[in-house]
Amino acid sequence: MAFWKFSALRLGIMAVIFVICLFLRLGVIYSALAAAVMGWCITYLFFREMRDEAGRALASRFNKGVAAPRTSTEISDALAEDSAVEQHGELRVDSDRKPKPAQQPAHQQQAQQKPDEPGSADQS
Numbered sequence: 001m002a003f004w005k006f007s008a009l010r011l012g013i014m015a016v017i018f019v020i021c022l023f024l025r026l027g028v029i030y031s032a033l034a035a036a037v038m039g040w041c042i043t044y045l046f047f048r049e050m051r052d053e054a055g056r057a058l059a060s061r062f063n064k065g066v067a068a069p070r071t072s073t074e075i076s077d078a079l080a081e082d083s084a085v086e087q088h089g090e091l092r093v094d095s096d097r098k099p100k101p102a103q104q105p106a107h108q109q110q111a112q113q114k115p116d117e118p119g120s121a122d123q124s
Helices: 002-023 028-046 048-062 072-088 106-112
Strands: none
Touching: 002 028, 002 048, 028 048
């Protein structure tokens, strides 16, 4: 149903633009081209949710019972996760938690500390 609603909306917009262009005496061919381009642009820019729903309806109509294709990256990630679970048992991933800061080597920690003030150095 979403596909038909979106198609009717697009055709309606194209019809209105076509009549306006004919009224401006652009000619039938230029009016049809302008209506097609402007109808597509308007529905693309302002009716995204309706367009996406129509696309989902069409995809589900033609892909009944077919699993969505997976990319090679998704497949390799899934294999890596499976092997990690097999090696370490059940793993828990909490993506909402902030990661802990990594420990820095001692020489980097010393470089980040403030240098001593000139008056506090050993004076002989």
